[in-house]
Amino acid sequence: MVYKLTLTLLTFLLIAPVVSAQETVAASVEATVGDPPMIDSSLIPAPPSDIKAVDTDNDHGHSITVTWELSADDGSGMNNVLSYEVFRWVPFLMDELDTLRVELARVAAEIDSVGRLTGELKDERAVIWAAIDDMADQMPEAHRMYPEGGEWRLLGKVASGVATYDDTGGKDRKVSDFIPDFSDLYFRVEAVTSDSAIRAASGVAGPVQSYGQWFNTGRTPVFIAFMFFGIMTVFFVIKARRGAELYVRPLAGIEAVDDAIGRATEMGRPILYVLGLGTAADVATIASFTILGRVAKRVAEYQTELIVPTYDPIVMSVAQEVVKSSFSDAGRPEDYNEDIVYFVTQLQFAYVAAVNGTMLRELPATNVYMGKFFAESLLLAETGALAGSIQIAGTDEIAQIPFFIVACDFTLIGEELYAASAYLGREPVLLGSLKAQDYAKAAMILLAIVGVVAAQFEWNWFIELFHVVD
Amino acid sequence: MKRQIPLFITFFVGTLLIFSVFIPPMETLGENFTLFFDIIAVFAFFLGAGNLVRVHVSKLRKRKADWGFSIVTLIGFGFMLFVGLLKIGNPGGIAADVTAPGSWFQEMFNYVINPLQSTMYALLAFFVASASYRAFRAKNREATILLMAAFVILLGRTPLGMMLTAWIPDSLSIFQIPNMAVWIMNSFNLAGQRAILIGISLGVVAMSLRLILGVERTYLGGDDSG
Amino acid sequence: MDNIGVIISLILILGGLVTLLIRSLQAREVDRRIIFLFIFLAVAAPILFPMTFKEKATQVVKSVFDKIENLPEGSTVLLSFDFDPAMAPEVQPMANAISRHCFEKGHKIIFMSLWATGQALLSHSLSEFILPGFPEKENLVDYVSIGYKAGNEGVLNVIITDIQKMFPTDVNSVPLDSIPIFDNIESCKDLDFIMSIGGGKPGPKEWVLFVGDPGDVPVGVGVAAVVAPQMYPYYPGQIVGILGGVKGAAEYESELIRVHPRFAEMDTPGLRMMGPQTLAHVVIMAFIVIGNVVFFRGRRREKKE
Amino acid sequence: MKKTTYLLMAVISALFVLSWILKAGSLSGETDNYVIQGFLITFSAFLTLSVLSFLYADNPLYKFAEHLFVGVSAAFWMCMGFWTTIVQNLIPRLSDGLSSFFEVPPQPGDYNFFFFIPVILGILLLMRLSPKGGWISRWPLAFIIGTTAGLNFVRYLRSDFIKQISNTFVPLLGTEWQGIGHFFSNLDLSASGQLVTMAANWVIFLGVFCGLIYFYFSKEHKGAFGAASKVGIWVLMLTFGASFGYTVMGRISLLVGRITFLFRDWLEIIS
Structure with missing residues (x-):
């Protein structure tokens, strides 16, 4: 099997170039000589000019941007240019690479159909892989031979009026549109009229090499914002550590938590804490852990009952950690039991069904909803209101805030949820980062004022500064 | 030590991902890490399943209130796991998609999960009404504004809105309720949403920074537990 | 039979609301179950006994209607179905109503789609909803479907100068050259009106930016309700009018029936779907009012005591 | 249990069986396994009604539906997760033997030892179950939180913060400003008029401004600052009221869907 394959490979390597080269010569002769002579030369449009090819910016290589000046007959003059066709010179070695890729796909399909990896097929795959690697390494060499051993190939079309084309290829050697980096590439563009035989070619642009950049300049605004924000946070954190007094405005929702726990103790009813549908990868959920820590500590001190049904197993694990350590902080580790935090299910409305049931059966004095919430926000909050509980909510899901505002007694709106964790901690470092946040807001307001003026007077350069490449 | 290593891991991974955004060769790192997260989450299912079974079995044993219904949960859980993991009745055997039409798993989804799910969701129609009745009361200035905005939009979404205000001439057509509703959506609503959105993004950024710098560490629990 | 059902349920719902309002004057709270019952009735009754409310078209909808109404007979209108089955319940009713209107006024219609899934929906709605009402309309003379072409905005970029370049034939491979409708139509600039119905990308917005604006062709749009607010900034400068969601369709249908009474007999899904919506909205608004009456009465009573 | 409860249960069971028989009867012409189909449709109608009964009060029917839902959905x-993440994403990258067992195609070149990282982290997470190794389960948590923090940091800075800033750059006088004279001579209050469009731009600008001031944490909300913050909260309230009103239509549609199911698919009283 291996032998057979190697033989096939060798055949391809040796014979294919000759065969395909002959074919192309024939084809190109046909293309140039065989053109019908009756083309009215007065209809031939002016060629696109000033063609340039450069490496595409801010990417990971394997892409070239081609630009040109529109033909004089595009949009003016005879106005008969309908599109531009972009060509690249491709060495025949590329075709062989394609043949190998096809072979690789065939072997992979065979492996699928056999359903079991035999040693042979595995080896065969490795051989083809090695050959592909080897050939890809030869690509720069093959491109250097321009214009021998290759031909012009059509890459794509753009409509008239457009003077740029991105030739973006695959980064992976095993895909068929692979463009090798650091190879000399050549491009040309043809202006095409409604009769595809009537066309005009530009000169050749090249050699040009594609390569990856180490810094994405399209994201410079983000980088500046990142630096600005990072430096400010560190500055205020250091300032706070040195003992500067930092003011934080009170948050009604958080102040209410303490009262609500007291109320629950008096009534002898439990407190229900819902962490929402977020995973541990949601910042809202992480903020909620801090608030849960605070609630759990108070609950332990007052010896009230706490119920924490969770939606995600990882969130459950973290919440267990948090509650457990809060109980020991409060000096009552013996009161902690594994039933406080439990897993329900990971389907939105099944979770809601269960929590709603719990609310009506346990009749908690207080329900706290902090974290990510979706359509269930109102289902929970209305059922809670029905059970006569005091309700405190906080979420960063903008679409759900209205429902909490309407149905709950206190609501932390968006950013307040994150601030709450800093506010509760009262640690100088946390407050320092709040201060940095506020300065960023001030900067934002200033920029908005300048931006509004800029928009009125059409100072587009200023607006461009905020353009971020995706 | 027990806290130092996790804090270092958070710092390292976080910083790496921030810089990867600016460096094209590292761009796919974020995607891979997200996939890692999915895989870890599947392992966590064991924790979830274990906890679910433990809670309901202990309810059964202790004969707590409603213990009978815990049997329903356990049977439902076991049965679904059985038909899902073994792909019972799946026309395509083990290689087919687990949700292939005709498989027991898919039938369970269509006839048990789906009606329950959509009916729970539909309860919202009722709760929207009861919340409107209970909470849209002009108790103070804020509540009044909320109430008025909601009322105008509600009116604007029905034929009533147009009928009531059709007499208003075109030169004052902003006072026709449907137009006013659209205008509110496009001005105040947009402004409010944007302010919240900017606040949230700043909050997330600050929070992320606190996490990376190890300032915010409640999620790790206490020092001594373990 | 249906009428009796409608009358009984309306009396039940509206009468009930009035009773509750009177009770609320004595500051009596309403039990939540009564509210739930009202919502259930308001939604279920119009489903059992189809109930339509008289819609009065708002200006944004009426401008589209008037545009089509006032075009001279024989004008050419292009209708683009830029949606998929998921969006269809919301926008299909508009597509039907507008096609009927154009046929009624004797306009020629070119149907097309920027969405791959749109072509199937297009042929389905032609054969199921639109053509049955107009047996006399002839393919290629009164209407033509040129189907879907891949390329998103690119398609628009081309057809603004030359439709044939992008669509050499119609869906049945008849060359555009031989189709009478295209005798005087070379590009989108020659069209009298364009209506794009959809809600995603590419869709109405792209039609405005790539065809309506540069080609100076009147464009109207029909969109899903969630997208509608995003389209308003273009009105009335860049678009003739907007149909938003089921409500937009219902308004258009009612305007159609008002001006052309023969459509009263036809199916009007927009108006039908607005039945439960309208009643439920009315019930909710009524409860807001009742809640406030209870609240203010209760407060006055407290003050007295 | 009380006598009435038994009676009620008997009635419900009888109705269930009756519906099953009738449903199976009406399906018998259309499908071969009409007995099973009839049962399934009756059962989903039963579950639908059980959930709706929650609106009256908590009751055994709802409890049954709820507990069934929890069990089935957790397993779902x-x-x-097992079939889509572990079998389709992980196994083809790690083990040829296992992929042939599950008959998933191993992707050539996809073999990637980096994918042992999540497996190890996953196993570390399970160490929670052992009483002594619990502390090590914090490592995967730290990894998850670090990933979250890193990804969110840049994502939010980029898409929300910077883009929203530039979205606020609206020309306050409108794009077609033709001088003050023109403005006053064309003054009207039509919905599409110049004044109304311009007012929307002002509202957006000032609304964002005041809204942000409301979210200012480190300064006391007093004086002019307090006034702006007050306006900010009004703008937010308007937003919330408007979004609430706007969503109602979608919620009603959901109920229309459910009631249509009951009337059409189960009772067959409408077509």
């Missing part, structure tokens, strides 16, 4: 996600 575990099976989905």
Whole structure:
């Protein structure tokens, strides 16, 4: 099997170039000589000019941007240019690479159909892989031979009026549109009229090499914002550590938590804490852990009952950690039991069904909803209101805030949820980062004022500064 | 030590991902890490399943209130796991998609999960009404504004809105309720949403920074537990 | 039979609301179950006994209607179905109503789609909803479907100068050259009106930016309700009018029936779907009012005591 | 249990069986396994009504539906997670033997030892179950939180913060400003008029401004600052009221869907 394959490979390597080269010569002769002579030369449009090819910016290589000046007959003059066709010179070695890729796909399909990896097929795959690697390494060499051993190939079309084309290829050697980096590439563009035989070619642009950049300049605004924000946070954190007094405005929702726990103790009813549908990868959920820590500590001190049904197993694990350590902080580790935090299910409305049931059966004095919430926000909050509980909510899901505002007694709106964790901690470092946040807001307001003026007077350069490449 | 290593891991991974955004060769790192997260989450299912079974079995044993219904949960859980993991009745055997039409798993989804799910969701129609009745009361200035905005939009979404205000001439057509509703959506609503959105993004950024710098560490629990 | 059902349920719902309002004057709270019952009735009754409310078209909808109404007979209108089955319940009713209107006024219609899934929906709605009402309309003379072409905005970029370049034939491979409708139509600039119905990308917005604006062709749009607010900034400068969601369709249908009474007999899904919506909205608004009456009465009573 | 409860249960069971028989009868012409189909449709109608009964009060029917829902859905996600993440994403990258067992195609070149990282982290997470190794389960948590923090940091800075700033750059006088004279001579209050469009731009600008001031944490909300913050909260309230009103239509549609199911698919009283 291996032998057979190697033989096939060798055949391809040796014979294919000759065969395909002959074919192309024939084809190109046909293309140039065989053109019908009756083309009215007065209809031939002016060629696109000033063609340039450069490496595409801010990417990971394997892409070239081609630009040109529109033909004089595009949009003016005879106005008969309908599109531009972009060509690249491709060495025949590329075709062989394609043949190998096809072979690789065939072997992979065979492996699928056999359903079991035999040693042979595995080896065969490795051989083809090695050959592909080897050939890809030869690509720069093959491109250097321009214009021998290759031909012009059509890459794509753009409509008239457009003077740029991105030739973006695959980064992976095993895909068929692979463009090798650091190879000399050549491009040309043809202006095409409604009769595809009537066309005009530009000169050749090249050699040009594609390569990856180490810094994405399209994201410079983000980088500046990142630096600005990072430096400010560190500055205020250091300032706070040195003992500067930092003011934080009170948050009604958080102040209410303490009262609500007291109320629950008096009534002898439990407190229900819902962490929402977020995973541990949601910042809202992480903020909620801090608030849960605070609630759990108070609950332990007052010896009230706490119920924490969770939606995600990882969130459950973290919440267990948090509650457990809060109980020991409060000096009552013996009161902690594994039933406080439990897993329900990971389907939105099944979770809601269960929590709603719990609310009506346990009749908690207080329900706290902090974290990510979706359509269930109102289902929970209305059922809670029905059970006569005091309700405190906080979420960063903008679409759900209205429902909490309407149905709950206190609501932390968006950013307040994150601030709450800093506010509760009262640690100088946390407050320092709040201060940095506020300065960023001030900067934002200033920029908005300048931006509004800029928009009125059409100072587009200023607006461009905020353009971020995706 | 027990806290130092996790804090270092958070710092390292976080910083790496921030810089990867600016460096094209590292761009796919974020995607891979997200996939890692999915895989870890599947392992966590064991924790979830274990906890679910433990809670309901202990309810059964202790004969707590409603213990009978815990049997329903356990049977439902076991049965679904059985038909899902073994792909019972799946026309395509083990290689087919687990949700292939005709498989027991898919039938369970269509006839048990789906009606329950959509009916729970539909309860919202009722709760929207009861919340409107209970909470849209002009108790103070804020509540009044909320109430008025909601009322105008509600009116604007029905034929009533147009009928009531059709007499208003075109030169004052902003006072026709449907137009006013659209205008509110496009001005105040947009402004409010944007302010919240900017606040949230700043909050997330600050929070992320606190996490990376190890300032915010409640999620790790206490020092001594373990 | 249906009428009796409608009358009984309306009396039940509206009468009930009035009773509750009177009770609320004595500051009596309403039990939540009564509210739930009202919502259930308001939604279920119009489903059992189809109930339509008289819609009065708002200006944004009426401008589209008037545009089509006032075009001279024989004008050419292009209708683009830029949606998929998921969006269809919301926008299909508009597509039907507008096609009927154009046929009624004797306009020629070119149907097309920027969405791959749109072509199937297009042929389905032609054969199921639109053509049955107009047996006399002839393919290629009164209407033509040129189907879907891949390329998103690119398609628009081309057809603004030359439709044939992008669509050499119609869906049945008849060359555009031989189709009478295209005798005087070379590009989108020659069209009298364009209506794009959809809600995603590419869709109405792209039609405005790539065809309506540069080609100076009147464009109207029909969109899903969630997208509608995003389209308003273009009105009335860049678009003739907007149909938003089921409500937009219902308004258009009612305007159609008002001006052309023969459509009263036809199916009007927009108006039908607005039945439960309208009643439920009315019930909710009524409860807001009742809640406030209870609240203010209760407060006055407290003050007295 | 009381006598009435038994009676009620008997009535419900009888109705269930009756519906099953009738449903199976009406389906018998259309499908071969009409007995099973009839049962399934009756059962989903039963579940639908059980959930709706919650609106009256908590009751055994709702409890049954709820507990069934919890059990089935928990297993549903575990099976989905197993087949889509572990079998389709992980196994082809790690083990040829296992992929042939599950008959998933191993992707050539996809073998990637980096994918042992999540497996190890996953196993570390399970160490929670052992009483002594619990502390090590914090490592995967730290990894998850670090990933979250890193990804969110840049994502939010980029898409929300910077883009929203530039979205606020609206020309306050409108794009077609033709001088003050023109403005006053064309003054009207039509919905599409110049004044109304311009007012929307002002509202957006000032609304964002005041809204942000409301979210200012480190300064006391007093004086002019306090006034702006007050306006900010009004703008937010308007936003919330408007979004609430706007969503109602979608919620009603959901109920229309459910009631249509009951009337059409189960009772067959409408077509």
